[in-house]
Amino acid sequence: MTGLSRQTPASFKQGGLSRIQEKNRSLILEAALGEFSRKGFSGATVERIAAEAGMSKSNLLYYFSSKEAIYEATLAHILEVWLAPLKTLDPLGDPADELAAYIRQKIELSAKFPEASRLFANEVMQGAPQILPVLETDLKRLVMEKCRVIEDWIEAGRMRPVDPVHLIFTIWATTQHYADFSVQIRALTGKDLSDPDFQRETEASVTALILNGAGLKWPAESDAGA
Amino acid sequence: MTGLSRQTPASFKQGGLSRIQEKNRSLILEAALGEFSRKGFSGATVERIAAEAGMSKSNLLYYFSSKEAIYEATLAHILEVWLAPLKTLDPLGDPADELAAYIRQKIELSAKFPEASRLFANEVMQGAPQILPVLETDLKRLVMEKCRVIEDWIEAGRMRPVDPVHLIFTIWATTQHYADFSVQIRALTGKDLSDPDFQRETEASVTALILNGAGLKWPAESDAGA
DNA sequence: GTGGGATTTGACCAAATGGTCAAGATGCAA
DNA sequence: TTGCATCTTGACCATTTGGTCAAATCCCAC
Incomplete structure (x- = not known):
């Protein structure tokens, strides 16, 4: 019924991240740190961050709604x-x-x-x-x-x-x-x-x-x- | 006859820059310094540099052959x-x-x-x-x-x-x-x-x-x- | 003033890139 | 096993942007 929960990584329900979420968010943040520090915000690409984190760009954007969101989290x-x-x-x-x-x-x-x-x-x-x-x-x-x-x-x-x-x-x-x-x-x-x-x-x-x-x-x- | 000189700002012939070239290169470098320092190389756009220098992007690229060339000169x-x-x-x-x-x-x-x-x-x-x-x-x-x-x-x-x-x-x-x-x-x-x-x-x-x-x-x- | 090179620009192109979407794969509780 | 939510992805889109080009326009020596 809820068309809403679809794009929201099960997530924050009560702060409990699933095992998979925990792992992937962590991989993403680590990859993002490398990419952002090497290229700066503008020079970084979500594609490269995703690749370095070992997943597709689409999947990365399933965990973080935008490039800026990744940056802020990092x-x-x-x-x-x-x-x-x-x-x-x-x-x-x-x-x-x-x-x-x-x-x-x-x-x-x-x-x-x-x-x-x-x-x-x-x-x-x-x-x-x-x-x-x-x-x-x-x-x-x-x-x-x-x-x-x-x-x-x-x-x-x-x-x-x-x-x-x-x-x-x-x-x-x-x-x-x-x-x-x-x-x-x-x-x-x-x-x-x-x-x-x-x-x-x-x-x-x-x-x-x-x-x-x-x-x-x-x-x-x-x-x-x- | 020379189809070559067209895209080369009369320029370097013997190091003598025309009055106009002198002025425009100077305007471009000043604008570029601001833009590059504010946004970094990737975040900077030649469009904005050109605007800040008071000319069209095309004209800027008449004086510097590429974004990277502007950056190096700056x-x-x-x-x-x-x-x-x-x-x-x-x-x-x-x-x-x-x-x-x-x-x-x-x-x-x-x-x-x-x-x-x-x-x-x-x-x-x-x-x-x-x-x-x-x-x-x-x-x-x-x-x-x-x-x-x-x-x-x-x-x-x-x-x-x-x-x-x-x-x-x-x-x-x-x-x-x-x-x-x-x-x-x-x-x-x-x-x-x-x-x-x-x-x-x-x-x-x-x-x-x-x-x-x-x-x-x-x-x-x-x-x-x- | 005029002819030809220097200067300037708008139209246009191709590549890169952030983000969307619907469909498919996977994991898991019953 | 089965049903459903979670997870994953390729195809696709719109925008941005670096760069090209041919057509003007400007400037100046003659």
């Missing part, structure tokens, strides 16, 4: 992972340790999910058409909260007075740079974050530069190898 | 400007002054030509299909040369031992971040580099962070206002 899927590390910045911890840990996590993400980084960068560079609202609300609230944490550290004389928001931008910029510009980095150094040695070297350099720039001792006293 | 046009500042890093100057000047120039570029920055970022993020050769030759040579300069400063004990290539990457990352992610920055701070006050503030923060991170005194002694 973006939402990575956004939480992407912004998570900042939340761990602990006001009660040691400033140097906390910032070092944050930088390490961000570089870890850049190393493990360079495609997500590029997709995010692409979205923001195009004017953040999909995620601007999130940036202006959730992210802004989070950043302001963590800026307050840093300000408190500064007022307590535990680090040099730096503008917290620029400190955060600098951390974002540097860590994401290694993912987004990996081709350039490989062209210049012959390596990128996929090389564990290079990842360690990058982490050490970036952390030392930023922490010392913020007036924190780094590496912390301990054995500083040759 | 990229080549900005590339020299983009890489110029690094060349000014003077081995004979004071490390702090030299690096501060370099950072200032890069931020100046990000403020004045954010579209060029985004176009460049886009190109590299897609794998640098057009400019990879340049990166691997000219840019690599330049970077290695300047790394040597920094190493000499370090060996002379004039700055903390830092990996020069990571120092350069950090400067690139931070300065370009303010152009490429200006939408995010505006969402979080309400301002961006188009605001002169924000530009000064950014320059001061970034310079202080990086130079102090590199073990250099900054700001140099002088009146440090309240």
Whole structure:
């Protein structure tokens, strides 16, 4: 009787996705991440996404109603992972340790999910058409909260007075740079974050530069190898 | 007699472009920069570029034989400007002054030509299909040369031992971040580099962070206002 | 002013691509 | 096994878009 349910993947009835749906949506999102990050939204084709996910274009459009819907889902899927590390910045911890840990996590993400980084960068560079609202609300609230944490550290004389928001931008910029510009980095150094040695070297350099720039001792006293 | 010259803008005969050609090529390149930086290569349309340049699509294709040709010309046009500042890093100057000047120039570029920055970022993020050769030759040579300069400063004990290539990457990352992610920055701070006050503030923060991170005194002694 | 090359454009074409649809295949509960 | 909902697909369509072409129109040296 219902002519309606036909084009709706049984789906959301009460949030329960069927086994097949679970698998296919997951395959699609993974393929979409690769395609969108490689080609950008406009350059990506649903045909290629479908092929990479191992199904027909028609079938893909059975699970996601449009190219834009796939894009939004992909973006939402990575956004939480992407912004998570900042939340761990602990006001009660040691400033140097906390910032070092944050930088390490961000570089870890850049190393493990360079495609997500590029997709995010692409979205923001195009004017953040999909995620601007999130940036202006959730992210802004989070950043302001963590800026307050840093300000408190500064007022307590535990680090040099730096503008917290620029400190955060600098951390974002540097860590994401290694993912987004990996081709350039490989062209210049012959390596990128996929090389564990290079990842360690990058982490050490970036952390030392930023922490010392913020007036924190780094590496912390301990054995500083040759 | 020559059926050949017809589709070739009188052009290159000996490098002399006619007045009209000069004007139109310039209009096209400016329009293309806007369109490509806003939409990326795939998202851009020659129709819109032509409209923005105030001419018909057919006429645009009279000056550039294809969309890709416009893209290459646009990229080549900005590339020299983009890489110029690094060349000014003077081995004979004071490390702090030299690096501060370099950072200032890069931020100046990000403020004045954010579209060029985004176009460049886009190109590299897609794998640098057009400019990879340049990166691997000219840019690599330049970077290695300047790394040597920094190493000499370090060996002379004039700055903390830092990996020069990571120092350069950090400067690139931070300065370009303010152009490429200006939408995010505006969402979080309400301002961006188009605001002169924000530009000064950014320059001061970034310079202080990086130079102090590199073990250099900054700001140099002088009146440090309240 | 005039002839011929430079410039400009509208009409047109072919390929790529997002999306629809109806029919067929598959999985599963009874 | 059978009936029905879920799942899958090939055929098809409309639009967008990069690019061509022949016919104007413009510009300028003579």
